[in-house]
Amino acid sequence: MTITMKKLIAGNWKMNGSLAANEALLKGLATGMPAPPRCAVAVCVPAPYLGQFRALANALPGLSAVDLGAQDVSSQVAGAFTGEVSASMLKDFGCRYVIVGHSERRQYHAETDAVVAQKAQQALAAGITPIVCVGETLAQREAGQTQAVVKRQLAAVIHANGHCISEIVVAYEPVWAIGTGKTATPDEAQAVHAVLRAQLKAATDQAARVKILYGGSMNAANAAWLLGQPDIDGGLIGGASLKAQDFLTIIAAAFA
Structure with a gap:
């Protein structure tokens, strides 16, 4: 049976935003959001702004179909881990x-495959869907290691969460295409997917x-091209999610 x-389309604001900028962005999204959108929509905001999103979502009917995500x-689970945010806190x-497992966490915070798998486990236990990021560097791609790298990264999560692995979302984000303006061609992205x-x-x-999801510099110009591939089920959007009209254009492309 085919499942449709x-x-x-999930926006990743990364470490961007302010109370004023966030309000303007979310009001722009609320004004332009189809009612209802024919794709699922989420925004993953910095932890200090989770409460602001909830307040604005209650005040702006156009945001009612937008789900909240964390980064x-x-x-x-809990305890003496200063600066950490638990899954139960996010659930609140x-x-x-x-x-x-975003590549920036792996690179700048030395997160291993095992740590990423544990984080996915914590999210699932709290009833939160983890968006598990996998992807190769340019050096790994040029060495022909793309498949081995992404399969290793995903295997760790499968091993730790096999009983509920169907509850995750996977995001393929080639590291060489994040924030660089470079994008995998639809054929390249589809092959990894x-x-x-x-x-x-x-x-x-x-x-x-x-x-x-595909997460390597998807934007308003290339979204329809990428989303037309059979195994690309959406996008994890970085810079373009900070511009209301660009994000809305990608949302529209998801059901074009």
Whole structure:
């Protein structure tokens, strides 16, 4: 049986924003959001602004279909971990999604595959959907290691969460295409997505339920091109999610 899923467009604001800028951005999204959107939509905001999103979502009807996401979660349940944010805390703010294993976390905070798997485990235990990021560097791509790298990264999460692996979202984000203006061609992106889909099929008979997003500099100009591929189920959007009209254009492309 073929499962038809709504695509998912998730914005990742990264370490950007202010109370004033966020309000203007969210009001712009609320004004232009289709009612209802024919794809799932989320924004993953910096932790200090989770409460602001909730307040504005209650005040702006146009945001009612936009889910809230966080950008990271602790691998621990609670305790003496200063500066960490637990999955239960994110749940208190109504987070539906949380990004784990983003390349910037792996690079700048030395997060290992095992730590990423633990973070996904914490999110799932709290009823939050982890957006598990995988991707290769330019050096790894040029060395022909793309498949080995992304399969290793995803395997760690499957091993730790095999019983509920169909509840995750996967985001393929080639590191060489993040914030660089470079983008994998649709064929290049689709080839890696197909590898990830096959890996998920080997792990669960519910693999068709797992959305696989593309996260390498998707923008308003190339979104329709990328989203037309059979195994690309949406996008994890960085810079373009900070501009209301660009983000709305990508949302529109997700069901064009």
